Amino acid sequence: MANCQNQMRYGQQNMNRQQRPMRNGYGMSPRSDANSVRVEVTACATNRQEQRGRVAIETSCGRERREEERCGCERQESRECGRERQESRECGCERQESRECGCERQEKNDCGCHHKDQLEGMPLAMAYVPWQDWGDLYCAHKALQVGTVFEELDMPFLGRGGCNR
């Protein structure tokens, strides 16, 4: 299967290659002739179509990728594009189904959701705590009840994300 993917990636034409089942059980449909459109189902559930000797890959999300671009994922057929992608450069954001599949990712850590990192440029692997300024205070009676004299620090644990009361 790996050899087959390598050949797809580097543009080698396998028009005369004898069709045979892949080791993992995924089958490949037999070709009829050199001018017909051959559809192959790879392990990542993308459909490949040969057009004019150049392989265009139609992903399960409907986007067309170039042959030289890596599929880069181990998608399960039942999943939407981009859901369980196993990549080393996961951006960590929660992609929605309407978003791009990310197959044409331009740069490292760019998933296309335009998430701005507030700590961009800060040293890695450090924990940061925002600086507190003097704000409004509770009266002494209420402060003892809620556990803080500072209104901004009154953040009860609700078990669903937390919020300022």
Add this chain to the structure above:
Amino acid sequence: MSECPNRKELFHHINEVSFAVDDIKLYLDTHPCDDEALECFEEYSQLRNEALKEYAKHFGPLTVDTAVCSEADKWNWIQDPWPWQEGGC
């Protein structure tokens, strides 16, 4: 002679202002030059000291700082019941 305050209510008031003093103290530990915080600390600290003296005057000292504030003529620091003991607060 001043009216004797309610012991339980005065003790609760001491707890409230003492908590405020502690919380503002923590803020001042990281903001030692904050004028607003310093002013607020002085206010609550004064309230706390007055409440402690008032309590010591009527019910015996709660801290060694108010041990001589009691109207008794003897060392009643060890005599009177502690707040958590029977007869205490």
